[in-house]
Amino acid sequence: MIKKENSTLSKVTKIISTDSNYKDCAALDILTPLRTELLYEPEAFEPLATNLVQFIDPNRGMRNHALIIGSRGSGKTAIVDYLLTELKDNHNFDFERIYLNCRHLDNSYQIMRGILGETKKLPKYDIYGAFMKKLTQIKKKVIIVLDEVDLITDDTIFYSFTRDQDLRHVLLIMITKTPHFWDNLTADVKSSLSKEEFFFDSYDYNGIREILTKRAKIGLKSFDSLILLNIALATQNKAYGDIRVGIRVLDRIFRNPNYPQSQLNKQGRKEVPKKVMKEIEEMTEEEYFRLKEGVIRKLNETHLLILYFMLKTKRSNKAFKEFQKQAFTTVSKSNFLKQVNELRHLDLFYTLHHRHGRSTILDCTETIGEKNVKLVEELIKSKMLLKEDEN
């Protein structure tokens, strides 16, 4: 039998733990759930926590559905998940939680099927009946998180919450990047669905710096704080403030114990060498590119084509015309605009609305970087998605 200390696995583990600069590598992973010691500005989320407690506390039972509005990476998903886990595991509140992302389930019936865990196609009426039965059978309070809620195309599900007394034990947490979601609901739903709004601000330089510092202190054996400040700066300037990019760069730079150090200049002050600063900026751009590249490679062919024409023509009406002319499939104008909205949600571009007669036109500005614009063109070519090669 091989002695434990000589086994390959124990050698590898030893090398990893002595050679790496990690103390707790989960702190540098953007996908690990948030925990208290990583949380920046917990007091900013107290109003939301209060709203949730007022609902689940058996002695209070006040219900105001929560509408959370905030930009990309502002912590909407992570903080809701953190608060619900805390309330359940550390404060012993007894409730059922259900999480759904509306990107994959974009109408009320699909959401209801998602809540039911049903994969079979059922007639709408049966779905509604089964959905009501399932929720009314739960004898605890229920919290349903609808992430990216503005991708739902109808308001049937919200309507059922305004009318049905049997759903009084259910609270909705609706997460959206845009406040238009609420404005677009029918007047009837808006007036009867009582809700409280919570705004999550995007992080400025100080926020980014603080989040990174917390993660570095917990996750790493040692790190250079001047270099960390440069990572925060590059995240703000080169990655549109996307904190996920900052965390990835932090991980890449400091996981290696031989990471670059700041140097003393002639006056004896510490400064980051120009070369290192440039390297941080390049790495930030690269990580930002990678994050977006992952999203682009997962797009279906219609989305890819719509993205291509939006980037090329910079206007939704022109992009629609080109799409009809060049693509092998056709889509209605309203479906086209719905899909433009989905792409905007993925932060592949941002749009400015303006009216032209009776229709709305969206002007588009890319946020994916030059390299990714080229990648979109290459994918369109290699998948042969256009009727005739334009070049």
Ligand SMILES: Nc1ncnc2c1ncn2[C@@H]1O[C@H](COP(=O)(O)OP(=O)(O)OP(=O)(O)O)[C@@H](O)[C@H]1O
């Ligand atoms: N206050 C915070 N403290 C510590 N980490 C945070 C905080 N807010 C966000 N983060 C981290 O930032 C990353 C992005 O957060 P999250 O995914 O929740 O953003 P989001 O608002 O849901 O973005 P999107 O709209 O793109 O889905 C996560 O890794 C999360 O842990």
Ligand SMILES: [Mg+2]
């Ligand atoms: Mg999210």
